[in-house]
Amino acid sequence: TQELLSESSPEAPKARPCRVSTADRSVRKGIMAHSLKDLQHKVRDTLMLADKPFFLVLEEDGTAVETEEYFQALADDTVFMVLQKAQKWQPPSELGTRYQL
Amino acid sequence: TQELLSESSPEAPKARPCRVSTADRSVRKGIMAHSLKDLQHKVRDTLMLADKPFFLVLEEDGTAVETEEYFQALADDTVFMVLQKAQKWQPPSELGTRYQL
Numbered sequence: 211t212q213e214l215l216s217e218s219s220p221e222a223p224k225a226r227p228c229r230v231s232t233a234d235r236s237v238r239k240g241i242m243a244h245s246l247k248d249l250q251h252k253v254r255d256t257l258m259l260a261d262k263p264f265f266l267v268l269e270e271d272g273t274a275v276e277t278e279e280y281f282q283a284l285a286d287d288t289v290f291m292v293l294q295k296a297q298k299w300q301p302p303s304e305l306g307t308r309y310q311l
Numbered sequence: 312t313q314e315l316l317s318e319s320s321p322e323a324p325k326a327r328p329c330r331v332s333t334a335d336r337s338v339r340k341g342i343m344a345h346s347l348k349d350l351q352h353k354v355r356d357t358l359m360l361a362d363k364p365f366f367l368v369l370e371e372d373g374t375a376v377e378t379e380e381y382f383q384a385l386a387d388d389t390v391f392m393v394l395q396k397a398q399k400w401q402p403p404s405e406l407g408t409r410y411q412l
Binding site for chain 1: 368
């Protein structure tokens with residue numbers, strides 16, 4: 211119910227802002243997620259991945275994010291990258307200066 | 312009613328300051344908005360987009376802002392960019408040093 215998902219429950223992690231990029235960095239979406247599972251679910255919907263398998267890595271260095279506790283330890287607005295079968299993380303520099311500071 | 316939308320209601324999000332840039336960064340407007348929908352509505356009026364479709368991304372990295380909850384999680388004075396059909400987010404550096412730190 212709504213009550214169980216609200217911020218008043220100390221057990222439900224608050225939804226946090228995440229940014230999710232495609233492997234080619236052409237699309238980046240802002241997504242609120244309570245948990246890694248919630249993020250995976252919303253990524254599937256938002257990027258219309260249907261039932262294709264994928265995993266999430268950190269956009270900055272390709273670190274795989276596979277556990278709930280690691281997800282919870284990440285900062286707000288961490289940028290994730292979706293990798294589907296046969297896709298590999300690539301550093302931003304190979305695609306131009308787009309995300310360099 | 313007015314009562315329901317006023318600041319006295321804990322449910323109605325307070326209007327927040329937003330900054331909205333055109334895709335070429337030539338125009339930037341300060342706009343107060345209660346919600347993503349409100350911002351989209353005001354952007355349409357302010358930038359005179361008539362009924363042309365557009366979407367909002369973060370000016371800093373092109374993250375698409377598509378959900379109300381993600382909008383609400385953003386900081387005050389976040390800079391948005393309006394992208395119309397065929398427009399793509401471009402990093403500031405490729406357009407000069409205008410917004411570099």
